[in-house]
Amino acid sequence: MPSPKVKNPGRSGGSPVLGSSNGRYEFLSLTKPLNRSSSPHLQRQGSDPTTARLRVSESPTRRRGSSSSTGSASGPPEEDTLRLNPSFIRVALSSLLAIDLWTSKRLGVCACEDSSWGSMRPLMKLVEISGHGIPWLAGTAYCLYKSDSAAGQEVMLNLLMGLVLDLVLVAIVKAVVRRRRPAHNRMDMFATFSVDCYSFPSGHATRAAMCGRFLLTHLVLAAPLRVLVLLWSCLVGLSRVLLGRHNVTDVMFGFWMGYCQYNLVEMLWLSPQTLQTLLGQLA
């Protein structure tokens, strides 16, 4: 890990040297390999070291061309300041990822039978099945087939469309991000396909959020049932982490994505007339 080096006040850049009275510092880049010919040096600016701005001095070739930029109060050129941000963002993201992995590992208490909450695993696997795509697709198609009212058919048809949309969008994001499932997960899931080996986002979480919103909006439910729907959605998401299927961030993003997916279902809402027109055109 490169360490900060004290820089001689009179120097306008160049390789860092030891010893200084007013505390100007030169930092080697935290994210780039040490390459003296091209790597920019970070040079601490400002009269008061505690409030100094980080300034990127330039490589030797650029310093000759613009000596005023090495010590000017106007601050570093735009592209130099942008180079500082990625290292800070990278450190922040790495820290968040480490917290995510650590928390998820600690919460994976039902990951296998001999985990601390191993006895709860069968119940969590039932919750997992209740949030799986196949039971929801089959159940919705059955209700659509058995429905004898236009309103019921309209609601079930749009729920079916939403479930298909959810699978496609989650499959795309999983295939793009390709984040592996947690190491402590046992791949004994109910009916998995292709991109399902990936962890981000949690399809159960997207489905729980989208279907939860859908049921609360389009079904007339008594207050206790509405609370039950909300609890089910939260429990499905929680079960993903308890079973070790996902990290916390997979589920949190899944809830957000499922919440937004419902807005898309509302935007693409298929009325019976639209469907009859579409079927008429196909016939």
Ligand SMILES: CC(C)=CCC/C(C)=C/COP(=O)(O)OP(=O)(O)O
């Ligand atoms: C080609 C297609 C459409 C494949 C379907 C696989 C898929 C996207 C499953 C959704 O995840 P999930 O429902 O298994 O949930 P989780 O990610 O929480 O395991």
